[in-house]
Amino acid sequence: MGFPQEKAERVRLTRESILAPTAFVGIYGLRKVELHWGQPMSLSNQVVSFDIRSSDARKCLVCENTKEQMSRYLSQATEKVICLIDDQDYRLADKGQKGFSSPLPAGLYFIPQYFNDSVIDWSYQTGRLYDSLIYIHGSTSSSEVGLTLTLAHELQHFVQYTTNHATWATNEFFQELKVTHEDEFRRSVDFPIEREARVVSKRVAIEMHGRVVVEDFIRRERDRCITGADVVDCDFLLSPEADVAYSAREASRALVRRFKPELIALQAQNPNVYPEVAPLILTSNEQF
Numbered sequence: 001m002g003f004p005q006e007k008a009e010r011v012r013l014t015r016e017s018i019l020a021p022t023a024f025v026g027i028y029g030l031r032k033v034e035l036h037w038g039q040p041m042s043l044s045n046q047v048v049s050f051d052i053r054s055s056d057a058r059k060c061l062v063c064e065n066t067k068e069q070m071s072r073y074l075s076q077a078t079e080k081v082i083c084l085i086d087d088q089d090y091r092l093a094d095k096g097q098k099g100f101s102s103p104l105p106a107g108l109y110f111i112p113q114y115f116n117d118s119v120i121d122w123s124y125q126t127g128r129l130y131d132s133l134i135y136i137h138g139s140t141s142s143s144e145v146g147l148t149l150t151l152a153h154e155l156q157h158f159v160q161y162t163t164n165h166a167t168w169a170t171n172e173f174f175q176e177l178k179v180t181h182e183d184e185f186r187r188s189v190d191f192p193i194e195r196e197a198r199v200v201s202k203r204v205a206i207e208m209h210g211r212v213v214v215e216d217f218i219r220r221e222r223d224r225c226i227t228g229a230d231v232v233d234c235d236f237l238l239s240p241e242a243d244v245a246y247s248a249r250e251a252s253r254a255l256v257r258r259f260k261p262e263l264i265a266l267q268a269q270n271p272n273v274y275p276e277v278a279p280l281i282l283t284s285n286e287q288f
Ligand SMILES: [Zn+2]
Pocket: 001, 002, 153, 157, 194, 197
């Protein structure tokens, strides 16, 4: 899942949250817990700042290992991302959501308030601390394979958003085609950025945990699915298609070529939807 689909709800910023003393400590209800910092990682000339907040050192290690396995993808990104691993579940977990990625400051509206201090410099002297955040629910992170699959999926969305914004935004715009082409955009994996995130996450999870363990986990998840869409997702991950290398950029270009007249018309009707990239995408594939 990329951005939360629900309507944005402004996080209430209280005097207490603004005055909370340190980014190293989060408040879980009335309970204070230590949060661990991940190490910034350097990749050739590029630097991706990747920090982790979790009360569980074991989960931090899984995140660090996932990050290492993602190096080949992250090496193209130069922005700063923070990974928030919750001990409990927040909104939308009961609807099957496992986690999400979001640029900041928009992402601030979708995370529990006790993580705010990890994301924002309340003094406003240094500006925002990160460019994007990844949030993962407690129930998702309780399994090492589940945490790996979800973190790798969301990290791939971070890579898509930061390294090929046109492809990412085009996929958001493809949502408009669901109305007239319901059968072709029925599943999440019908959208290139979602399919690519699943292919990458499965590859990373297999590299870390082995194919048998990962596919057994997905089969058990399938039995516990809350929604039909989740079952479809698990079926895709278990299918041979999920093992085939896939480029969201190439697939998105193909969709733009195929639906170009419709997309141009939709863009004209909705000029405020991704105005910064839609005209470029719809007038020239070279802009991808
Ligand atoms: Zn996704």
